[in-house]
Amino acid sequence: MSRPLKILQLQNRYNVSASDLAEQVIEGLPAGQYEVTTAFLRGRPAAGEPESRAVRSIYFEFDKGATKGLRLGPLWALYKHCRDQRYDAIIVHRFKPISMLMLLNRWLRVPACIGVLHGLGEYDRAYRRWAMRALITPAWRLVGVSRAVRDDLLHCGAGLADAQVRQINNAIDIDRAERLQHSREDARERLGLDPGRFIFGTIGRLVPVKGHIHLLEAFARIRHDHPQAMLAIIGEGRSRAELEALIARHDMQDQVRLLGSRDDALQYVRAFDVFVMPSTSEGLPLALLEGMSGRLPVVGSDIDSLRPILEDCGGRVFPSGNAQALAACLTDVLALPQEQRAAEGERAYAYLRAAHSIETFRCQYKGLLDELLVQGGWRG
Known part of the structure; x- marks a missing residue:
């Protein structure tokens, strides 16, 4: 032998x-x-x-x-x-x-x-x-x-x-991800998020290349027209103070949550209504795939590593670093009927199964x- x-x-x-x-x-x-x-x-x-x-x-x-x-x-x-x-x-x-x-x-x-x-x-x-x-x-x-x-x-x-x-x-191990994921209600309770709000969410270290500053600027443009909307960010890092200052400058403390680092953060993705990936540089971010595993609509920047995935999965794409364009994407997905948002999430999930198992x-x-x-x- x-x-x-x-x-x-x-x-x-x-x-x-x-x-x-x-x-x-x-x-x-x-x-x-x-x-x-x-x-x-x-x-x-x-x-x-x-x-x-x-x-x-x-x-x-x-x-x-x-x-x-x-x-x-x-x-x-x-x-x-x-x-x-x-x-x-x-x-x-x-x-x-x-x-x-x-x-x-x-x-x-x-x-x-x-x-x-x-x-x-x-x-x-x-x-x-x-x-x-x-x-x-x-x-x-x-x-x-x-x-x-x-x-x-x-x-x-x-x-x-x-x-x-x-x-x-x-x-990603999609079956494991789904086994770990809490229900929408349970995930929101564990994160301390309002069960009745519309939540844009993302997962990623609080560092400049993750583009959180652009996401906050985009959210600031739409929050007055959509007071029921919230933004939740799971992650920790050196940009926290800068992000907190921007949140305070726009008086968004009631609508934005910096949730810190969480073990196996993918277990919370169903707390979100939409997953947003505003990165300015990535190889291939597993967090985006984790968002898809929760059957969520996805929005992301047009950097080379994200654009093909977003196009293939039926996601929404905006020019990297362009807060105004990102705000338009957020507004568009907010305006969709629930069944259409669910259909976008199912398309993203089907793509994930086919291309990233x-x-x-x-x-x-x-x-x-x-x-x-x-x-x-x-x-x-």
Whole structure:
């Protein structure tokens, strides 16, 4: 009997949760056929925090400074670990770990390597494009987590060919999401929201790229004409003070709620009537998919990673950063009869099932891994 394939999955920093897609990659690799080690350059779980479902977890525990510049310490530690373990394949997430493993694999010669890119513009810098052209080998495939990320990789000027880049859409476990979600009434009670109001909602860290400032400005334009409407934002971050000041300036304290961070925030999406994603930059935001899982109408900015999804699911699109256009979208969806809003939500849900199911996601990663291993001549 052939031994299990030894797989390393490497991430920049510890981040393990039930919705973590790196964990879903592991879930798609049957334990009898694959032996997965997961490794993190930075961080480790604190007491009570979850650990990876991999057979083994490695925490290198480098600080942030060590992973900048030449990164000699992490490179040497990674080289020794991979040399000793003799992995059959490596799956690497995000630019820094990918660049490190591309360099090291000149000596390690791991036959199957997958680099997963989650954001746009990773190869905007000339030296990064030069390094990509110099280091990529037939052992590598790059994965874009959305159509936008894949297209960005193909057109960034790093000389990547179609065959070297794949699109595997980010996904969510829709069945799990639906099991977790509270009813509309229960979710509103848990969040302290008025059960009779019309609620626009969003989930995301309170940081500038999430575009909450534009959402608040848009809501300020419509709130007097629609006093029954509210805006609820689940998330926490460094922009809270700025957002609170804007809420106070427009005297919107009775209509806007900053709800802070919530574990498994997707369990509250049914508290909303409409899900809004005003981001100015994203790879592929899982929060938008979580909104769809609640069968909600969706509104989002026209950035490259959102526009195709919104168009395909029947959502509403506005120019990124344009509060006036966003206000018009909010007004339009408010004016719809309830049955039409429900129909928009059902269309979004049907699209989610067709394009972003976790089962398809797992199968695509397993298929790509197996394809590379066959190409690399693995025989067991």
